[in-house]
Amino acid sequence: MKLISGGICAAKGFKASGVHCGIRKNRTKKDLALIVSDVPASAAAVYTTNLVKGAPLLLNMRNLSDGKAQAVICNSGNANTCNANGIQIAKEMCELVSKTTGIPANDVVVASTGVIGQPLDITPIANGMTQLVSELSYEGGNDAATAIMTTDTVSKEVAVEFEIGGKICRMGGIAKGSGMIHPNMATMLVFITTDCAIAPDMLQKALSGDIKNTFNMVSVDGDTSTNDMVTVLANGMAGNEVITEENQDFTVFMKALNTLTVNLCRMIAGDGEGATKLLECVVTGAEDEETAKICAKSVICSSLLKAAMFGADANWGRVLCAIGYSGASVDVTKIDVSFKSNKGEITVCQNGAGVPFSEEKAMEILLETEIDILISVGDGEFSATAWGCDLTYDYVKINGDYRT
């Protein structure tokens, strides 16, 4: 298992492109992405649990019911959500891909991200299709990664290489953050490609299992998006024997997927709106996995803790407070808390009470850009990790005036 370059084009047989078609006013910002597999692929997806769902998601739920897809189209700048004609526009996007590539419209995954509740005009998308398709290339991964960005400050790409049955397989993914991130049984926009051969039901099982410990453990601002979605296309071009059951190959596949998704989670959290720091909260010693998860997520979601981390303030009382109101059943007199970064580790709370520590050393540790919040809640065997970011002036700035 090793990290490689190439993003979503690292796997065999996947082309991608990204262009500016005019949904956004800023001409230097790409706003339309396309990913195409050379051959039909197994496909799986998970969706937001928000009752308000973007029109593209509603269409994908239908189109992906056969476990098959060959292309993904995604625009940024407009979420196509809460629009009276949303489904119609999403359909037209799939049909435009079909007309220009020959791929059946119901084998196209469609996604939109941006402002909610503003009608999405199909015209710029229609006008941009020729360029979008003509620029498809096996090196186009970064163009697509750039085109799906909203308030993201950096594009998010990962790829891994692994071996299954003697065959080299590759898997790549791109993601867009960076606000309205608080996945619940689904996630933000993530597109994953692989040349590994795997049956659709096993692909779905792998994806649904993985996100519980990865994307569902990320929070930027506590707001579960209406347009969250992760999809995987697996085109089988690596030539391995198709994975059809939970055998050793499936285990390797799961591990590759997890390597990829954990990396994307860290990128999404670290590039949360306005963020200056990536926070990783590791809870150990829990009686069961759910308890560990609830604690980790509650801490990573606390506005007070997030603001303290921005200020490099070792205010561990806010960690205890967030565990206390999380709903998890823990013995608060057994909680230990440490902060850790490249500059070292410092214990600030033991058995639920403060211990003397050097404020100077704590600040040195917390001034770093990646902070681990390490919490032990008892003698249990279970642990969980959650990812988030600090709360900053820029989060307020970005979201105080997002539409204009």
Place this chain on the structure above:
Amino acid sequence: MKLISGGICAAKGFKASGVHCGIRKNRTKKDLALIVSDVPASAAAVYTTNLVKGAPLLLNMRNLSDGKAQAVICNSGNANTCNANGIQIAKEMCELVSKTTGIPANDVVVASTGVIGQPLDITPIANGMTQLVSELSYEGGNDAATAIMTTDTVSKEVAVEFEIGGKICRMGGIAKGSGMIHPNMATMLVFITTDCAIAPDMLQKALSGDIKNTFNMVSVDGDTSTNDMVTVLANGMAGNEVITEENQDFTVFMKALNTLTVNLCRMIAGDGEGATKLLECVVTGAEDEETAKICAKSVICSSLLKAAMFGADANWGRVLCAIGYSGASVDVTKIDVSFKSNKGEITVCQNGAGVPFSEEKAMEILLETEIDILISVGDGEFSATAWGCDLTYDYVKINGDYRT
């Protein structure tokens, strides 16, 4: 029922005082408050549901089990929470009141608010007691209200006058905000006094019933405090027949209590940390009360919506998004949303989709300091109101460096 001045000293037989004793370094900031009833009073309280509870709360739970109290002591600057000797210090505070006033120690309600996890030194409190007791006065309500402030920018006092059985009764209350405010079956620090005669069990019933629709519907930052508490002392000096059942007198008492608590809720939300605006979210048309409450509270808690309100941006998609992930079961195609203030009202969403509106007019409305977010979720009969505030640069500033 009318609003009057006087705060916690408006009711007959209640004295109060507030001094600087030295818990805080800033000598101009009072940090110790005392409220004393001339005679023993019925007492009721509700507490935070945070598993991590301040030591004073644990002591009060014991002392108030007989439904009786005569004094309240409260310090700011230190929460006396997560300290190994916390209970001992809380006890000593009650004993200091007992020594200097003659009131039994177990008839003293104790409270602390401030930083979590820093040992609370009893010395400055002991040194300040003589002055605190000597300054007790029937006009001391504002001194006490000032002494319990933490990051509050204004003191919070209300009083109402009402009639029960031909007798004039009065009730007053003080509150402290303004961060770590997201009550759950309890609330922030609120002290209420009344001269109305009411049995302890009825007083507790009134309080427990009221907070469900008042303090439990306030959120500043989603963080449920470890030290939340509301207490009421009712000393009976108004001379009315003691309320011992749910009769008409009880109804009048409940109405007085509600008038007082709603006013305190609005003050707490409007003075939320860094807030520039009070947000009141009214949800109507729900199938049941719980649904209305869940929707109202989810909207008022959304960081994205709070930041949009700070920016006077009519980004109603964030309202729909927050309802969608709230967990409430509603038909999203029936949701209407309007924004309202002193400058008028504007409808921005009908039947779950946007309607054309004047951005100019919307901004005029949203630039005011009190904003109503009016949401109809269907044809049901139930409604709920929640209170919150905008998310601002100053929230980040205050909480990025709270301890120093």
